[in-house]
Amino acid sequence: MSLIRYFFHALTVAQLVFAENSCGDVTIQSQSDADSISGCSALSGNVKIDETFSGDLIINSVQKVTGSIIANNATQLTSIIAPSLESIGHSFSLTSCTRLTQLNFADLTSVGEIYWEALPALQSLTFNTGVTEAGDVTITNTGLQNLDGISLKTVGKFQITDNPNLKKININNLQNATDLVDFAGNWDKLEIELPNLGTAYNMTFRNISSVSMPSLEKLMGQLGFWGTKFESFFAPNLTSAADVTFNDNDKLTNISMPELNKVIGGFVITRNDKLVGIELPALKSVTGAIDFSGTFDKVDLGSLEEVDGGFNLQSTDGKFSCENFDNMKDTHTIRGTYKCKAVTDHPTNSNGKSGTSTFHGNVSSTGTSNAASSSAAVPATGLAALFFALAQLV
Template identity: 30%
Template sequence: MRLSSRFYLFTSFTAWSVVIAGATPAVCGAPEYIIETQNDLDVLSNCQVVNGSIIMNTSSATSLNFNRIETITGDLIIRNNNYLASVALTSISSVGGELRFEKLTRLASVYAPQLANVGQLTMRILPNLQGIRFDKGIKKAHKLTIEDTQLSTLAGISLNTTDTMVIVNNNYLREVDMPYLESVESKFYVSYNAREISVTLPRLKTVGDMTIQRVAHLQLSNLEEVKGFLGFLNSTLQDISCPNITRIGQSLFFIGNQELTSLNFKQLESIGGTFMIANSAALAQIKGYDKLKTVAGSIDFTGNFSSVELPKLRDVKGGLNIQTTSSDFTCPFRQSDGIIKGKSFVCRGSVDNPRQSKESSFDDDDFDELLGNGTIKGSKNSTSPVKQSGAAKVDSRPFRLVTFFLVLVSGFAHLL
């Protein structure tokens, strides 16, 4: 519904009539309100509850103030504006649908001191956004996407549970601190933010798929179950510790973590897909898997390590590929012991150029077709220098390799 002066008179009369009659809050109902200016928004100034959605698709407005509105039952979408510098959601406490700020190239601040609940929070392609004021704290959101901003912190966003959390291409973001987050049902991705970023999730117990990429500090001490895959890529982490995790539903992989020296997954018993470690030059020993019994896919380790310790491992349904440059390496498996069920069996040291299994080979076109717009490696529309500039470029080929491999092996491990 496009707002007009005639609608303004009707809405004002209706809203104030309700207030005078003593029935509050004043409710304005229409499936959709289309706004272009602050004057359009002022038409709703007497509405405490908007029973519908408010949408700004294109505009030249430089600021927006949502006045007395407290609740929006539908979506609040503001996008495609090259002039908008600030948005004030002064009284809004709840957005039942999606709260979306997208492609607002000059937006510098969002002020929402009362906001606590949103159905979905999306902040994408906001290259000048440095400040968000969620003073009360957003505690409920089914999906959170923060992409291509100048935010240095997510203070004010403190979820307990969510379905999806994607935080990518924020070059100034130095921390993701979610002290009360306990579960992520579907996907958790942190990738291509500030190189020194710290990810702190002290209460997280369960997650669907989780990818941690280019991270310096990590806290996952209470993680117990990963229903999908778990991956750590191109990070400067020296230690990766998930001491309470017992099960990973799909694959576990460590790729391109050049400073990694130790792993602690001492309670892990099963991996539902492939177990891969590659391009982690400082990792001298592969250990910390005291209770690992089964791997439903393959094992693929390449690097400079001198030993592999998997003392309880009894069943690998896929193949084995262990290659290391170390001359001190002794293979802990024998093809005749029956642990490795797959057809391929490579396990040796003193290898000049350790290679990952041929089963994971593919080209870039295959990868691009597989991932579509490539959420983890960056959006097509992203303005992030990480994607466009060579100065901050991170080698994505290990991630290309492992992503294709994971999808392939997860579906066909039983055929190996």
């Protein structure tokens, strides 16, 4: 009997080893390749969808992929359906799958990284449970109309670009972003709602019609808006940020950041021709330069105590006085180059370029040094260091 038991024990071990070996890397060229792993609840390697695959791909029974799911240039792939898959350890990478129309991952909650590029036929996601964990997310050049099913709590890089049909993004669960959050080149009426985002690193927005971040408290890096179509920006809880830029937002009438007290870098507001006033009542410290130019009539910087870089404030219709700022320059509260003009026909930013969209070209600006300026037209991470370094030249 003991010999028989030993034989069956050895057979069982051999079967387990065989099963384990058969649940590693797999290349799928046809549905039969996918069917061959249907007995595996977990795959310990990568799933590569070959570029020759054609039609709908169904991955049954697999609950976990410790590696990546990859499809590159699978131009005849029309859908991927994985009803039981809960997690992908590394990358979910789909590139140049031009006929892909459906991603059905009903139970998927965790992904190491999402990277989707050149998926023009993909219009929606069937992620019923919702992906709540992902490291970085890059979605570019797709046909997606929304990101329903991406329900992240935290994210590293979140880059959503060149999706011309993307109309609305609401990621209700997102609380923290540790790398670049970037929206650009999507539908120009894109609405973005990030109601619970409290902390972030760099955030840049282009070509959007609205953005809501009522819980945002702290930005470690840049907050920038270029060429947007929203009328008002409201960040009621934001207390600090690095570089802050509002440039060429032609419908912007109001900026409200009542608790903002510190900008660790440069602060640029320029070429926002419908902006009626700049009111930052809690702002105390700017470690770079202040560069405000446009057609606004009101300025409230009543708590300002220090500007380590330059100071440029110019408007066509200013009803404010430069007297307080003159005194701040005299007492070296403003340490860089200084210019304040409440009323001027051609307001310029600190590098001599027009501060309004109604006047073009460079305007000479006697006494204004580039040492305290920033390039409002060129968004870049790390402008804080640039502002600080240039301020030392003054």
